[in-house]
Amino acid sequence: MTSPEHEFFKPQVDWKLYTPEWVLLVCAYVTPFIAFFVWHHGVALQRSGGVMVFFAVAAEFITINRANKKHMLNASRAARHEQIWDFSTPGKIVGWQALGAALVGTILWVFGDLMLPNGCIPNVCP
Numbered sequence: 001m002t003s004p005e006h007e008f009f010k011p012q013v014d015w016k017l018y019t020p021e022w023v024l025l026v027c028a029y030v031t032p033f034i035a036f037f038v039w040h041h042g043v044a045l046q047r048s049g050g051v052m053v054f055f056a057v058a059a060e061f062i063t064i065n066r067a068n069k070k071h072m073l074n075a076s077r078a079a080r081h082e083q084i085w086d087f088s089t090p091g092k093i094v095g096w097q098a099l100g101a102a103l104v105g106t107i108l109w110v111f112g113d114l115m116l117p118n119g120c121i122p123n124v125c126p
Helices: 013-041 042-079 091-114
Strands: none
Touching: 013 042, 013 091, 042 091
16 A cells, blocks of 8 residues: 555656757767767777767766756655655656666677777778
């Protein structure tokens, strides 16, 4: 049996609210492709992994700041015996996308120079 003060309200949030995070995540996912097609070299791909992680961490940092504010507001709602709010769907998706970008970026960062034979694409590098 649950009481009303322990049920979560599912907020309807506009996707536009998360524009800064989406811009950072698009930058994260595009960076390795740009590095790969511009330099055609494994070391550039490796370095782009570090930049990818940076963008993913920046996106997650903004999301965590939103979560901190939500936690403070939820504490206030709970003290007033109001229904507390759950995380919105866009917020959850941004978090999962940031995790995915950080994981892929870490793999590129560690193994990017090993993913291409001799660090270059055959018949492209001198």
